[in-house]
Amino acid sequence: MEEEEKEIKLITLGNSEVGKSSIINQFVFKNFDKDLINTIGMDSKNYEIKIDDKTIKLKIWDTAGQERFRSIQKHYYNKVDGILFIYDITNKTSFDIIEQWYNEVKNYNDNIIGVLIGNKTDLEDNRTVTTEQGQELAKKLNFAFYECNSVDGENVHEAFESLVKMILEEKNKNKNKETDTALKIEDKRSSEQRQNESSRDRKEGCVC
Numbered sequence: 001m002e003e004e005e006k007e008i009k010l011i012t013l014g015n016s017e018v019g020k021s022s023i024i025n026q027f028v029f030k031n032f033d034k035d036l037i038n039t040i041g042m043d044s045k046n047y048e049i050k051i052d053d054k055t056i057k058l059k060i061w062d063t064a065g066q067e068r069f070r071s072i073q074k075h076y077y078n079k080v081d082g083i084l085f086i087y088d089i090t091n092k093t094s095f096d097i098i099e100q101w102y103n104e105v106k107n108y109n110d111n112i113i114g115v116l117i118g119n120k121t122d123l124e125d126n127r128t129v130t131t132e133q134g135q136e137l138a139k140k141l142n143f144a145f146y147e148c149n150s151v152d153g154e155n156v157h158e159a160f161e162s163l164v165k166m167i168l169e170e171k172n173k174n175k176n177k178e179t180d181t182a183l184k185i186e187d188k189r190s191s192e193q194r195q196n197e198s199s200r201d202r203k204e205g206c207v208c
């Protein structure tokens with residue numbers, strides 16, 4: 001039978017207009033809607049993704065980049081399992097500000113699992129952020145890196161998939177650590193029990 005994982009929570013971060021809502025729309029509905037209504041505050045979408053024969057439930061929080069909604073967003077930073085940091089490859093400011101987003105989140109969540117996404121690759125002629133600059137920043141922040149566009153969906157699924165895989169790996173590592181600790185405690189208990197039993201046996205004069 002297929003094993004079901006607990007829901008994984010993701011959030012998008014990045015300046016207004018970089019394409020956060022469009023990327024989620026493309027990932028969930030496989031389409032591009034140029035008349036997507038501006039996100040106000042927070043919005044969320046559910047999606048199920050298959051990874052290695054497992055169905056993983058995702059909840060994706062979409063944020064509005066406007067300053068006035070930052071105070072709402074903060075409440076989500078330590079509740080999510082992974083973050084999609086998104087910039088627009090034709091807008092250098094949206095790229096330069098990514099580290100600020102990263103530092104803000106770090107105040108609330110010390111163990112960020114993230115993917116850096118350069119969006120709008122269909123607008124190659126207007127590119128102002130090079131692929132190398134994106135790669136370098138991702139390396140510095142220890143994130144995965146993808147360039148994508150939400151018009152034809154290039155790399156959109158791949159970016160989400162890689163983030164979810166990293167989260168699952170981290171969860172597995174923690175699970176293994178917990179199992180190791182539990183085994184060690186169990187081991188210690190049984191060795192103490194053996195010692196107690198043998199000292200009791202000695203006191204009772206049993207030599208068996």
Ligand SMILES: Nc1nc2c(ncn2[C@@H]2O[C@H](COP(=O)(O)OP(=O)(O)O)[C@@H](O)[C@H]2O)c(=O)[nH]1
Binds near residue numbers: 033120
């Ligand atoms: N050419 C192009 N336009 C995009 C792409 N993604 C989003 N857009 C457009 O960029 C604008 C902002 O997109 P939106 O998803 O609302 O950005 P958000 O504010 O970050 O959620 C809209 O006009 C979208 O149609 C893309 O990959 N390529």
Ligand SMILES: [Mg+2]
Binds near residue numbers: 020021022063064
């Ligand atoms: Mg939006």
